[in-house]
Structure formats: C-alpha cells, structure tokens
Amino acid sequence: MATGRIEIDFERCKACELCVPVCPKNCIEMGKEINRQGYTAAVFARPDDCTGCALCAETCPDVCIRVWR
Amino acid sequence: MKQVFDRPRTLLDARFHYCPGCHHGTIHRIIAETLDRMELRENTIGIAPVGCAVMLYDYMDIDILEAPHGRAPALATGIKRSLPDRVVFTYQGDGDLASIGMGEIVHAANRGENITVVFVNNTTYGMTGGQMAPTTLLGQKTTTSPFGRDFRTEGYPIRMAELLAGLEGVAYSTRVTVSSPAHIRKAKEAIRKGFEMQLKGMGFSIIEVLSTCPTNWGMKPLDAQKRVLGEMAEYFPLGVFKERKQADFA
Ligand SMILES: Cc1ncc(C[n+]2csc(CCOP(=O)(O)OP(=O)(O)O)c2C)c(N)n1
Ligand code: SF4
Numbered sequence: 641m642a643t644g645r646i647e648i649d650f651e652r653c654k655a656c657e658l659c660v661p662v663c664p665k666n667c668i669e670m671g672k673e674i675n676r677q678g679y680t681a682a683v684f685a686r687p688d689d690c691t692g693c694a695l696c697a698e699t700c701p702d703v704c705i706r707v708w709r
Numbered sequence: 710m711k712q713v714f715d716r717p718r719t720l721l722d723a724r725f726h727y728c729p730g731c732h733h734g735t736i737h738r739i740i741a742e743t744l745d746r747m748e749l750r751e752n753t754i755g756i757a758p759v760g761c762a763v764m765l766y767d768y769m770d771i772d773i774l775e776a777p778h779g780r781a782p783a784l785a786t787g788i789k790r791s792l793p794d795r796v797v798f799t800y801q802g803d804g805d806l807a808s809i810g811m812g813e814i815v816h817a818a819n820r821g822e823n824i825t826v827v828f829v830n831n832t833t834y835g836m837t838g839g840q841m842a843p844t845t846l847l848g849q850k851t852t853t854s855p856f857g858r859d860f861r862t863e864g865y866p867i868r869m870a871e872l873l874a875g876l877e878g879v880a881y882s883t884r885v886t887v888s889s890p891a892h893i894r895k896a897k898e899a900i901r902k903g904f905e906m907q908l909k910g911m912g913f914s915i916i917e918v919l920s921t922c923p924t925n926w927g928m929k930p931l932d933a934q935k936r937v938l939g940e941m942a943e944y945f946p947l948g949v950f951k952e953r954k955q956a957d958f959a
Contacts, residue, residue: 645710656730656923656930662890679729697714698890701734702725707714 644692646684649704653681659696659705665689668696717741719750723767730930732920733762735887736829736896740800741769743900753796754788756781760802761835779810782817785824796907798825804834807843807867814873821878821912825903828869828915831922832941839925843867846944851925866944870917874950880912882951886919886942888934902952911953919945 646667648659653675659668659682667690671683682704684690692709716722719741725734744750750771757765759778766773776784781799789797806814806828817824833851834840841851841858844866848857858866874882881903885896896918903914919941921933928936 643710652724654729658730658930658934661931692710692713694714695890698893699735701727701730701732701738703716703720703734703738705714706712706716708710709713 642688642690644690644707644709645687646690646692646696646708647706648682648684649706650681651675651677652702652704653679654702655679655681656701657682658699658701662695662699664693664695665691717745719744719770721768721770725768726764727761728922728924730921730923730933731761731835732831732887732918733829735893736800736827736918736920737762737765737768739887739893739897740798740827740900743897743904744771747901747904749796749904752794753798754792756785756788756797756799758799758801758805759836760805762800762802762829763836765800779805779808780813781805781810782813782822782824782826785826786817786820786822789822789824793823796825796904798827798904800827801829802835803828803830803832803842803844803869804837804840807869811843814869815876818873818913818915819876819878821880823907823910823912824914825900825907826913826915827900827903828917829920830869830917830945831920832866833922833925835922835925839922844869844945846940868945870915870945870950873913873915876913878913879915879951880906880953881914881949882917883915883949884917884919884945884947886937886947888919888921888937892938906953909955911955917945919947
C-alpha cells in the first residue's frame with residue numbers, strides 16, 4: 641500500500657531524468673508521450689510503492705512535482 | 710494524505726526557460742523556499758545578472774532589478790544603503806561575477822556591504838554559448854579553449870569563495886552544490902545563513918553554488934551532476950571558508 645503520492649506536471653517536464661534514479665522505490669520512469677515543449681515527460685509508473693519522501697520533488701529543477709504523504 | 714511539497718509561494722507560476730537538467734531552476738527554487746520560510750518575500754529585493762538567469766524577475770514574486778553585466782554588487786550596494794531595512798541579494802553567474810564583474814564583487818566584499826550574493830559557478834559562460842570562464846577547469850574544452858584550458862596561457866581557475874573569505878569585510882563565505890537531495894538541504898541551510906547574517910547586519914555573505922550547464926558541457930544532465938560531485942568538487946572544495954560569529958562583530 642502506498643503511503644505517498646506524487647503528481648508530475650506533464651507539460652512542464654523537460655525530461656532531464658534527474659528524478660528517476662533519485663527515487664529510492666523506483667517509482668518514476670521516462671514516458672513515451674511527447675508534451676507541448678517536445679519532451680517525453682517523466683511518468684509516475686509505480687504509484688503503489690511511493691512513500692511520499694519527496695526526494696524527486698527536491699531534485700526536479702523545473703519544480704514539476706507535487707507530493708502528498 | 711496531506712500535501713508535503715508544493716511550489717514555494719515566492720516562485721511565480723512561469724515555466725523556467727532553462728535547458729533540461731540545468732541547476733539554475735533548483736537554485737531559484739531553494740532561494741524562493743528560504744524566503745518563504747523566513748517570511749521575507751515582502752521585504753526582499755533581488756538583483757538579476759547578465760547570463761542565463763537574466764530573467765530572474767519573471768520567476769520570483771519579489772522586487773527584482775536587472776544590473777548591467779557584472780555590476781550587481783554595485784547596484785545592490787546602492788539599494789541596501791538607501792533602503793537598509795530590506796534584504797538585498799544578487800544572483801550571479803561565474804562569467805558575470807568572476808570575469809567582467811571581478812572589480813565590483815571584490816570591492817563590495819571588501820567594503821563589507823551588508824548584502825547576500827548567490828554565486829552560480831558552472832565553469833562556463835552559459836548564455837553566450839559556452840565560452841571559457843575564469844572558473845573553467847584546467848583541460849576543460851570550451852568554444853574559446855578548444856584544446857582545453859591551459860594554465861600557461863589562460864591561468865588557473867579562480868576559487869572565489871576562498872578568495873573573498875580572505876577579505877575582512879566578509880562575514881560568511883561558503884561553497885555548496887545542489888547535485889543531490891542531501892546537498893540541496895545543505896545549500897538551503899547556507900542561503901538561510903546568508904540572509905540571517907544580513908538581517909543581523911554582520912556584513913557581506915557569499916554562497917557559491919557549484920552548478921551544471923549540461924548543454925555547453927555536452928553532457929546528459931545526470932552525467933553533468935556527476936561531474937559537479939567529481940572533478941568540480943575536487944578543485945572547488947565544498948565547505949565554509951569564513952563564518953563571522955556575532956561576538957566577533959563590534
Ligand atoms: C557588457 C557586456 N559584455 C558582454 C555581454 C555578453 N554576455 C552575456 S551573458 C555573458 C556570460 C554569462 O555567463 P555566466 O555569468 O557564467 O552565466 P550563465 O549564463 O553561465 O548562467 C556574456 C559575456 C553582455 N551582455 N554585456
Ligand atoms: S545554457 Fe547552461 S546555464 Fe544556460 S540554461 Fe542552458 S544549461 Fe543552464
């Protein structure tokens with residue numbers, strides 16, 4: 641059971657990938673869909689494992705991630 | 710569940726124009742977070758540089774003035790002296806601060822101006838296409854050092870935090886990075902301390918932030934972060950180089 645939840649702003653993401661390795665639970669991966677800026681935004685692929693630790697949000701240079709816990 | 714992370718109030722909703730993975734965005738956010746936490750938003754005036762962060766005023770919900778290249782410390786001096794109750798900070802790149810603005814920064818620091826400087830060292834001129842900066846590492850290839858920086862012709866990379874720490878007017882000088890969540894936490898702490906020193910009237914504070922320029926380094930953002938924690942932090946050691954205690958201050 642997930643004890644946390646994130647939301648990634650699809651249109652704001654620039655696909656820099658910095659959030660992917662920083663998640664200790666491997667919840668985030670790069671998506672395939674292209675946003676309006678032309679980037680394949682990151683997606684919250686494994687929500688069940690999220691603890692809401694917010695390391696991804698701390699890392700995102702574009703402040704695309706919001707976190708609940 | 711309750712929300713534990715959101716955009717800081719001081720950060721406007723605008724999308725950053727920075728390249729993917731560029732740390733300018735992270736540094737903006739932690740300044741905004743610190744201003745929120747210290748409840749300084751209504752009382753702070755920022756000075757934007759010439760460089761990639763030139764449009765800082767589009768991103769923060771505070772008063773921001775734009776200085777000519779390298780002159781942010783001079784502008785900050787005038788503002789702080791005429792409005793001493795405001796918190797005044799400059800945000801400057803390494804081309805801006807350590808090259809064309811070397812005179813301004815050294816004299817503002819030496820005068821002990823009661824301002825805070827956030828110095829973003831990404832070892833290159835980002836905005837103009839990746840020319841060599843005074844901070845470019847030896848051997849680093851840039852558009853103006855295509856064979857790598859050579860000390861025999863271009864001298865050595867300048868360690869600004871250490872250089873300024875040697876000046877009597879400086880209250881606080883530190884070097885941090887934002888290349889991991891733990892480093893981001895320390896960087897926030899350093900920025901808070903810089904503002905606190907200013908609030909106490911203790912003099913000049915500088916927070917040097919080792920940053921990335923994935924575009925001009927020709928690196929993926931993740932590799933660029935590794936470079937910061939590797940060869941950059943090796944030459945530009947992280948740490949506090951000067952911290953004036955209240956008691957030392959007459
Ligand atoms: C007086 C003057 N000289 C030169 C320039 C050209 N110029 C614009 S930005 C820049 C360098 C910016 O590099 P840095 O301060 O390292 O910031 P970054 O873009 O890497 O964040 C230069 C030389 C200018 N705008 N004004
Ligand atoms: S050119 Fe470099 S410093 Fe400028 S926005 Fe791009 S990555 Fe950042």
